[in-house]
Amino acid sequence: MTFLYLEIVVIGACLAFLIFLSSVEGAIAHSSPLAVRMMLERDENKSSPLLLLVLEDKMQVLVPLHLGTQIFLITIAILTTHLSLTRWPNWGVGLAFLIIFFISVIFRQLLPRLLTQNEPEEKLVRLLGASYPIYRMLRSLALPLSSILSLFRRLHDNGGAPVDAAKSEASGEEIQAYLDIGEDEGILEKEDSELIQSVVEFGNTLVREVMTPRTKIVGCEENATIGELRRIMVEHRHSRIPIYRGDIDHIIGVAYIRQLLAHYIPGRENDPITRLIHPALFVPETKPVAALLKELQQRGDHVAIAIDEFGGVAGLVTIEDLLEEIVGEIRDEDQAKISEVIEENARSYILRGSTELYRLEEIAGKKFEGHDSATVAGLVEAFLGRVPAPGEEFDYAGLHIQVLDADRKRVIRLRVQLPQRQPIGEAVHMD
The missing domain is CATH 3.10.580.10 (CBS-domain)
Incomplete structure (x- = not known):
């Protein structure tokens, strides 16, 4: 009976460590490197050797931790099977299988994800500090596996040839993806993202x-x-x-x-x-x-x-x-400010792309919703999904819009023609 209780205690301890290490893995997977770096810049006291290693190379941390979760999971499986066969010899194997399956799905997969999906960066900082002793113990055991995985990764990345520095640089698509992540996570404001994007495109401009x-x-x-x-x-x-x-x-x-x-x-x-x-x-x-x-x-x-x-x-x-x-455009101090809105007649207006959207809403007598644009150019680009060419015409929300002037990056001037009769005060949603 004493041995039975000892097995139950060991299973419980292994289950706790399994949840803990799986949560650390989940926090690493869900956290954004950008958000972690920003957090460390705000508070250097949160830094730890393991956290810096995660930012440098996640694989070096994940392999020992994953090995630890497998060790604890296998230990739980062995003890659970032995315990089930001891208590119920006839159908202990089937019961043990169900218990292990339940533990693998709930405590190894679902629960750690639920615990770390919100504010994963903050949880990662707390969990890594507590997991550092376990990591140090498992690091030596995982060294052969880490070396093999690193070798396969190098072979997969460049076929065994030396890494070309030019190819190792981030592509424009990758940089745009980083900027999108930064905006989505609130790290970068839209204006900051646009400025960085302009700098990136600047390097490729002739x-x-x-x-x-x-x-x-x-x-x-x-x-x-x-x-x-x-x-x-x-x-x-x-x-x-x-x-x-x-x-x-x-x-x-x-x-x-x-x-x-x-x-x-x-x-x-x-x-x-x-x-x-x-x-x-x-x-x-x-x-x-x-x-x-x-x-x-x-x-x-x-x-x-x-x-x-x-x-x-x-x-x-x-x-x-x-x-x-x-x-963007730099206007000299002696240059007269160009009118944002020019009324050609009661139904036709010429607007600069930088005109704030509320001006167009006042002219059209309706609200344009379902977008994050603050200017007329932003609304046009969001609707078309691109920067239109000069001379391009299209209809939007009952308005006929003609692009008068644009370059490859922005709409500069456009003409907006109102319909003959227009309902006042309605809201228009962008599809």
Whole structure:
């Protein structure tokens, strides 16, 4: 009888350890590495060697813990079978099977998941601290298994060849997935996520995608006078003007407004601009904008001339163009603010993409629900699932919308036409 009680006590102890280690595994599986890192940054006292190891390589922690759960589960199975056969020789095996099945499903799978599915990061921190002694005992036993699994993982990842550093970098899709996780878990605000996404896309953008095309370049002939250069700068509100010889395809330099102001003397407007010409930086239109930004910083320049494969001028790009790829449109202090809403007639309006959505709701006389958009551009992109092209037209919630201006990242201007008759005050849900 004493041995019987001892078996029951051992089974109970093994069951407790089984639930505990399974909960640790569940917490590791459910927790987000981003959330754990953010939590550690807020409170370094929560850090532990095992937690840092989880962030570095989960497999090194999971293999010993999983081995421990199997040891406890097998021990429970052996003792339960022995106990059942001792008490009920005729049908003890079937009873033992049912008990072990119940323990495996309930205490090994379901209960640990229920215990760790809410706030898994907080629970992971608490559980890992208590499981560290068990981990240290099991680590030596699990070492051969860990080594074999690591070998198989390396062979699976790269076929046994050395890891290519370029291939080991996170892809754009992986980074987007991380950003989505960060937003879903409340770690990143939508604006922060958009900024990071802009930085990621910035690394893959070429000069020809952001430059002002050749046909829109405002330049000045090298034989022009200081007065003529001043007039061009004032008229077009440009602080940097390319200087060309003969035609725009032969740019020889750039004139800066600060040099013009330094050399401008009233009454001497007819002086030549030769001394104002600064050597131009020529770059291929296929150059990555990240590399161009670094080069401009090193040279102390603010503008570069993009050339095509034949050596002709393809366009012009400034530091402002590059920065706008990251942070969006930058309006100079002397630029008049463009009206957000222009009423063409009683049924037609032109809106900027950055117009707050409530302005459109006031115009349309209805609420647009079922989305998280704060601007008109956000509503359009959420409805279409992409950034529309200029000239694209579609109907939404009884409105006819025409995209007037857009680039590859955002809607800039659009026209909204109201129906002849529209119900006032109704709410529209986005499907």
